[in-house]
Amino acid sequence: MVTILSPLSPSTARLPIYSFRVPAGFPSPATDHLERAISLDELLNLRAPHIYLVRIEGQSMIGAGIFDGDLVLVDRAVEPAHGQIVIAAVNGEPVCKRLHRRGGEVALLSENQGFPARYILDGDELEIWGVVTFSVRSHDPKA
Numbered sequence: 104m105v106t107i108l109s110p111l112s113p114s115t116a117r118l119p120i121y122s123f124r125v126p127a128g129f130p131s132p133a134t135d136h137l138e139r140a141i142s143l144d145e146l147l148n149l150r151a152p153h154i155y156l157v158r159i160e161g162q163s164m165i166g167a168g169i170f171d172g173d174l175v176l177v178d179r180a181v182e183p184a185h186g187q188i189v190i191a192a193v194n195g196e197p198v199c200k201r202l203h204r205r206g207g208e209v210a211l212l213s214e215n216q217g218f219p220a221r222y223i224l225d226g227d228e229l230e231i232w233g234v235v236t237f238s239v240r241s242h243d244p245k246a
Contacts, residue, residue, distance in 0.1 A: 163199075163217075177233035183231045
């Protein structure tokens with residue numbers, strides 16, 4: 104299940120980006136290497152009004168690193184292709200799944216073995232609303 108939040112508006116805020124990667128183990132001595140300021144629009148390749156936000160509900164995409172409560176950025180301008188994660192509607196019901204197209208077969212695949220694939224059958228209506236390009240997760244335990 105997904106909840107469509109809103110289209111994104113361009114931002115003028117610029118944030119510092121550093122020329123090193125932060126290790127998840129030991130601290131790096133390169134903490135004074137500010138490369139430049141960058142906007143989230145540039146970093147996430149936002150091209151509003153083609154981009155919108157969706158809040159994910161459920162556990163079916165955890166294998167792709169998309170968890171319950173995450174926000175995903177969806178680009179309506181990207182042509183959906185086999186293997187991409189999409190926001191789609193099957194018979195009017197919105198879902199976030201991996202698109203599978205082989206020959207004449209179309210399926211929406213979960214990234215959790217506990218959830219079955221949803222094959223698109225004759226009589227089903229499939230609309231692809233966009234391709235997921237980024238996900239955003241809060242790591243604040245109070246959020």
